[in-house]
Amino acid sequence: MAEERLQKFLAASGVTSRRKAEELILAGRVKVNQQRVTTLGTKVDPDRDLVTVDGALVSRPEEHAYYLLYKPSGCVTTASDPEGRPTALDYLRGVPGRVFPVGRLDYDAEGAVLLTDDGELANRLAHPRYGHRRVYLVKVRGDPEAEALERMKRGVRLEDGPAQALEVAVHEHAEKNVWIRVVVGEGRYHLVKRLCEAVGLQVQRLFRPEFGGVTVEGLRPGTFRPLSADEVHAMRQRVGLETGTAAPGPSVAMLPKAARRHGHGPPAPPSAAPPRGARGDDRDTSTARAERDDPRGEGRGAARGDRRGDARPERRGEPRGERAEARRRAGGPGARPRAGGARGGGERGGGERGRGGGRRRPSR
Known part of the structure; x- marks a missing residue:
């Protein structure tokens, strides 16, 4: 087999995406034939060279895995999170092998996320050079003016440079809000939200109904499914990894609606159930x-x-038992008299005394 760049080999082997592979190399965590490599562009022969990451041998899998997750809101698309929030990988516990999410979807956004160990496909889908189009449905407050949508297509200047939407159109009218369809050609941080805010639109909800031509139809937030062989073939055709004419993506009428929200917070991952x-x-x-x-x-x-996993917090942050006890002490509605009666002007009258000597109002 011909030589190839080390970061490409790591990505194709399912270790991580090509960008993350470059970070691993620069951090000195990759060795080739027992020699630490920190230079990007180093070439290796997969048939002859021994490549390890943190001491673990890297080899290409015989077959790749592809899964589509309906990422819920309140979940991050990273392998781990220092704040302890649910991650996309938490919902794929039990899946054999090691997969990673392709690109990112905002913490409070929901919808389609592809997870795979096919590093070359991940690179083609994530890099704007290959022209992969990302479709979003955005729920905005009120009825947006046509001029605002046109400005998004003409382009606006953001803090990290100019940006524009490839397509913008009204998708569906809700009772008090409107869903608009926004198509972009890159996955810049919070791009769709910032485009909307730049033209005065207030984003209420952000939903990605499909990715790579595969929709989340039939999935509930927090659930996933493997892709079929035909879906993988069409996806690889769209980014030029396989020959042939790629099948067209889902039409506007075929885009699924965002799932109804019940309660607050994301569904509990399988590992936390x-x-x-x-x-x-x-x-x-x-x-x-x-x-x-x-x-x-x-x-x-x-x-x-x-x-x-979405229990609503009690008012003022108090547990239910403490609130009930506070009502009893304060003599509130439905309070039961304590044995022996209340001391005049004490707990039942003016409330408890705080640490500083002043009186503190009882919790309600």
């Missing part, structure tokens, strides 16, 4: 326990919220 209940149904242990301890169902709403 609690164990199922002992009765073998879909209720988890926390829900079953809540129903057993609270037969009248007063606490079932909280248990359901915990199961979805």
Whole structure:
């Protein structure tokens, strides 16, 4: 086999994307034949040279893996997050082999994310040189003026340089807002949001219905599916990795709608899902326990919220038990008298005294 650049070999082997492979080389984490390499452009022969990353041998897989994830809002498309937020890879726990997301989708955006170990395809889809078009549906406040949409197509100047949309059009009218369809040719940071803000549009929601010609139709937020052989073939044709005429992408009418949102926060990744209940149904242990301890169902709403990973925070950040206790101490509505009665002018009257000696209003 002919020699090729080290970063290309690492990407094609599924270690990471080509850009990240360059960072690994510059950081001194890659060795070729036991010699550390820090020079970009170093060439290797995959059949003869021994390449390792952090001591682990790198070899090309016999077959590549391709998965499409419906990334939920409140999730980052990185391998790890220092803030402990859910990542796209968390939703693919249990998938054999090592895959990585192609490009990025904003933390609060949702929609199609491709994960693969095919580094060459990832590079072609992510690099603007190859002309891969990215389609977004953007929910904006009110009814945007036609002039604002035209300005996005003509181009605006952002803090990191000029930018423009390849296509902009009204997609669908909602009750109080409008969905517009925006097509761009690069994956610059927050590009679509900044284009909208530059022409005075307030973004309410950002949804990517497809990527590489494959839509999230049939998927729910936080779920994924493997791509078919035909989908992979067409995707590789679109970026020039395989010969033949690529099939056209999904038409405007075929673009799926964003999923309805229920509650707050992203769905819990599979690795974080609690164990199922002992009765073998879909209720988890926390829900079953809540129903057993609270037969009248007063606490079932909280248990359901915990199961979805979107429990709503209590008012003023207080746990429910502490709020109830505060009402009892303050003599609020429905408060039960404490044994022995309340001391005159004490807890029930003017509230508790704070550390500084002043009075503190009871929590409501």
